[in-house]
Amino acid sequence: MLLKKTIWMNSHxxxxxxxxxxxxxxxxxxxxxxxxxxxxxxxxxKSVTIxxxxxxxxxxxxxxxxxxxxxxxISDTLRARILSLSxxxxxxxxxxxxxxxxxxxxxxALCMPPSPYExxxxxxxxxxxxxxTLYLHRxxxxxxxxxxxNIDQVFSQASSAILLGATEDDRPEIFDRQKFPYVTLETxxxxxxxxxxxxxxxxxxxxxxxxxxxxxxxxxxxxxISTSQGRLRGYRKAINELGLQEHFNNVSRQISSxxxxxxxxxxxxxxxxxxxYDAIICANDELAVGVIQAAEDAGYxxxxxxxxxxxxxxxxxxxxxxxxxxxxxxxxxxxxxLLSEQLDGFPPRVIEVMTRLVSRESA
Amino acid sequence: MLLKKTIWMNSHxxxxxxxxxxxxxxxxxxxxxxxxxxxxxxxxxKSVTIxxxxxxxxxxxxxxxxxxxxxxxISDTLRARILSLSxxxxxxxxxxxxxxxxxxxxxxALCMPPSPYExxxxxxxxxxxxxxTLYLHRxxxxxxxxxxxNIDQVFSQASSAILLGATEDDRPEIFDRQKFPYVTLETxxxxxxxxxxxxxxxxxxxxxxxxxxxxxxxxxxxxxISTSQGRLRGYRKAINELGLQEHFNNVSRQISSxxxxxxxxxxxxxxxxxxxYDAIICANDELAVGVIQAAEDAGYxxxxxxxxxxxxxxxxxxxxxxxxxxxxxxxxxxxxxLLSEQLDGFPPRVIEVMTRLVSRESA
DNA sequence: AAGGTTTACGTTAACGTTAAAAGCATGAGT
DNA sequence: ACTCATGCTTTTAACGTTAACGTAAACCTT
Numbered sequence: 001m002l003l004k005k006t007i008w009m010n011s012h013x014x015x016x017x018x019x020x021x022x023x024x025x026x027x028x029x030x031x032x033x034x035x036x037x038x039x040x041x042x043x044x045x046k047s048v049t050i051x052x053x054x055x056x057x058x059x060x061x062x063x064x065x066x067x068x069x070x071x072x073x074i075s076d077t078l079r080a081r082i083l084s085l086s087x088x089x090x091x092x093x094x095x096x097x098x099x100x101x102x103x104x105x106x107x108x109a110l111c112m113p114p115s116p117y118e119x120x121x122x123x124x125x126x127x128x129x130x131x132x133t134l135y136l137h138r139x140x141x142x143x144x145x146x147x148x149x150n151i152d153q154v155f156s157q158a159s160s161a162i163l164l165g166a167t168e169d170d171r172p173e174i175f176d177r178q179k180f181p182y183v184t185l186e187t188x189x190x191x192x193x194x195x196x197x198x199x200x201x202x203x204x205x206x207x208x209x210x211x212x213x214x215x216x217x218x219x220x221x222x223x224x225i226s227t228s229q230g231r232l233r234g235y236r237k238a239i240n241e242l243g244l245q246e247h248f249n250n251v252s253r254q255i256s257s258x259x260x261x262x263x264x265x266x267x268x269x270x271x272x273x274x275x276x277y278d279a280i281i282c283a284n285d286e287l288a289v290g291v292i293q294a295a296e297d298a299g300y301x302x303x304x305x306x307x308x309x310x311x312x313x314x315x316x317x318x319x320x321x322x323x324x325x326x327x328x329x330x331x332x333x334x335x336x337x338l339l340s341e342q343l344d345g346f347p348p349r350v351i352e353v354m355t356r357l358v359s360r361e362s363a
Numbered sequence: 364m365l366l367k368k369t370i371w372m373n374s375h376x377x378x379x380x381x382x383x384x385x386x387x388x389x390x391x392x393x394x395x396x397x398x399x400x401x402x403x404x405x406x407x408x409k410s411v412t413i414x415x416x417x418x419x420x421x422x423x424x425x426x427x428x429x430x431x432x433x434x435x436x437i438s439d440t441l442r443a444r445i446l447s448l449s450x451x452x453x454x455x456x457x458x459x460x461x462x463x464x465x466x467x468x469x470x471x472a473l474c475m476p477p478s479p480y481e482x483x484x485x486x487x488x489x490x491x492x493x494x495x496t497l498y499l500h501r502x503x504x505x506x507x508x509x510x511x512x513n514i515d516q517v518f519s520q521a522s523s524a525i526l527l528g529a530t531e532d533d534r535p536e537i538f539d540r541q542k543f544p545y546v547t548l549e550t551x552x553x554x555x556x557x558x559x560x561x562x563x564x565x566x567x568x569x570x571x572x573x574x575x576x577x578x579x580x581x582x583x584x585x586x587x588i589s590t591s592q593g594r595l596r597g598y599r600k601a602i603n604e605l606g607l608q609e610h611f612n613n614v615s616r617q618i619s620s621x622x623x624x625x626x627x628x629x630x631x632x633x634x635x636x637x638x639x640y641d642a643i644i645c646a647n648d649e650l651a652v653g654v655i656q657a658a659e660d661a662g663y664x665x666x667x668x669x670x671x672x673x674x675x676x677x678x679x680x681x682x683x684x685x686x687x688x689x690x691x692x693x694x695x696x697x698x699x700x701l702l703s704e705q706l707d708g709f710p711p712r713v714i715e716v717m718t719r720l721v722s723r724e725s726a
Numbered sequence: 727a728a729g730g731t732t733t734a735c736g737t738t739a740a741c742g743t744t745a746a747a748a749g750c751a752t753g754a755g756t
Numbered sequence: 757a758c759t760c761a762t763g764c765t766t767t768t769a770a771c772g773t774t775a776a777c778g779t780a781a782a783c784c785t786t
Contacts, residue, residue, distance in 0.1 A: 047519070049772060060736045065774060073734060092519045096468065097772035099459040100741050110508065112493055126489060130475055133508040137516065145473065145496040145506045153500065156410070156455045255652050255680070258619035263656070289618050293626070317618070412742060423766045428744060438764065460742035463771050 113165030181342035191348030200355035201234030261290030285310035476528030554711030563718035564597030624653030648673035670726035
């Protein structure tokens with residue numbers, strides 16, 4: 001039943017009415033969207049199926065399947081014909097059907113730490129995401145993001161998981177109990193990728209010694225962070241070997257790493273004349289940036305008067321810094337290998353990824 | 364045929380042999396892994412199926428399906444019985460079968476920009492990832508990471524896409540041609556979420572004026588970045604309305620935002636006595652951190668002598684800064700709504716997310 | 727040359743789910 | 757008593773793919 005009625009109104013009322021109609025439309029749309037909540041998906045491009053391809057080629061679907069999957073039991077000529085035809089009509093095998101029949105899922109869960117606080121201001125992690133995404137796709141795997149809040153969904157949706165930002169004692173026992181394959185970074189427990197950070201700084205310290213540096217200061221931040229600790233350890237080992245005096249300084253990363261480093265250095269430059277150090281080994285590139293700027297502003301020449309080194313070699317900071325390069329693609333590759341190994345039944349193990357000294361202008 | 368032979372060797376040879384065996388084992392393992400490359404997936408936990416559940420309940424699979432999906436045509440008692448039994452045996456419906464039968468995929472592609480350069484050092488994006496992940500999961504959608512390098516795979520694997528870090532002129536025409544639903548951020552073209560940044564700074568400027576500030580400096584960075592431009596626009600509008608003098612200063616973000624801001628402010632503090640400004644409006648929180656630190660070091664009191672404001676309200680920086688809060692969960696929600704609307708046939712539109720002034724200690 | 731083995735293909739049954747169709751009681755209307 | 761509708765349940769047919777199985781023909785073996 002339709003309401004049919006003419007309403008007279010003046011222009012003011014008309015405007016009111018129009019905006020009212022707009023409002024009602026909005027409400028209705030939201031209502032529709034609200035109730036269609038289980039139907040948010042889209043038709044997957046209903047592409048050409050294996051049946052149509054088989055029809056066009058005049059063969060059975062089995063032959064097509066064999067041709068496409070490189071399975072034996074088909075003549076080379078037919079295989080070639082099917083493959084070229086498949087190219088021609090741009091056939092894309094249905095991912096869901098494949099998964100259903102095989103009972104396998106290519107989904108790898110990428111689990112983000114509960115609070116992105118620590119996470120978000122380490123650009124290193126974003127680069128790692130990028131590298132993992134590229135590498136997983138190349139392997140035919142699908143990287144799906146998970147927040148720790150819905151970690152229980154990981155089991156039913158993924159085949160394995162990469163835990164970013166997990167700590168040694170904060171690993172999910174659920175995964176262990178269910179024998180669910182997963183990899184952590186920098187924990188060294190279970191299947192884990194660790195970076196030989198200590199060794200990197202160790203090599204770096206020796207490198208500086210060879211360049212004639214004798215009074216090296218290690219500048220770290222928030223020493224409770226495990227990575228900073230490893231880097232300090234490498235410095236200490238080298239310093240002890242070389243019979244030099246150990247100098248350690250720690251700034252807070254509460255605010256901004258480079259600013260903290262800058263102010264700390266400025267204080268040192270002003271308080272102690274002559275300046276007692278000939279090299280500053282920074283726990284990361286951001287600190288190094290601050291140190292170099294401070295040296296410049298205080299009238300010291302880098303690297304002539306003072307060598308400055310960083311760690312990470314992230315593109316934003318380190319175009320001129322002598323630093324330790326982290327091979328992020330290799331780290332991603334190692335993580336995926338560890339998953340594969342576990343899926344193939346091998347026991348979890350630790351892969352150590354090597355770092356590389358990159359000599360640039362600052363040291 | 365087994366080789367059976369006793370070999371005598373001395374301990375040195377024995378050690379050599381053992382490490383050789385280890386080496387060979389390693390090579391073999393790598394070979395296995397290499398050739399099994401197409402089989403990286405895992406058996407999806409072969410959980411209980413709808414059939415077993417139906418058997419246990421003594422009913423048909425159709426009734427179970429109806430009960431689980433809240434469809435009508437089933438008695439309340441049976442529905443309750445099936446649901447409780449399903450809980451009991453922890454039945455998880457098979458995602459792949461569901462997708463296959465429905466022809467729909469819940470996959471939403473999250474596309475990362477080609478170079479994470481600009482991307483990685485904006486913590487804001489990481490928070491957005493987190494928010495998007497949470498919200499998509501709540502909606503039953505699956506966030507899958509894609510690099511721009513394999514953007515062509517998006518079509519066959521996802522139902523829609525969220526493009527992070529896309530610019531106005533750098534949007535993929537492929538998506539438009541294929542009528543593939545997608546959302547961009549901050550471009551304002553097609554389906555897009557924009558933040559009323561200009562308005563945020565506009566309100567902030569008025570707020571400072573009400574507090575008695577008359578000489579306000581806007582401190583931006585790399586003005587070519589679109590966000591900085593919008594923020595500057597808001598400042599200009601308010602300043603003109605208030606009949607005040609416009610003051611604009613731009614620092615390079617090449618190095619570190621807060622350090623650049625710190626040095627710039629120090630220069631200003633030292634060069635001009637008395638200091639001409641009573642408020643610094645920073646384009647983001649990082650800059651504000653540097654400004655506040657500089658003021659403190661130069662002996663100025665914040666906010667008594669100098670008001671300092673930021674933008675973004677990211678947890679790391681802004682615990683004490685008066686700033687403009689970006690409602691990241693709301694931005695995520697808006698993006699997903701825009702996708703849903705397009706999937707439901709509505710035309711793409713722009714949603715503007717409002718910002719909010721958060722008054723804290725610095726102004 | 728008779729038998730077995732390999733090769734190349736076709737047929738068909740899964741995989742777990744949903745939805746349409748069909749069955750089947752029960753009750754009401756004629 | 758017969759039809760018809762109704763509410764609940766089962767049966768069955770899809771969805772697109774893979775793999776096990778069948779069936780010929782061709783290719784060896786003795």
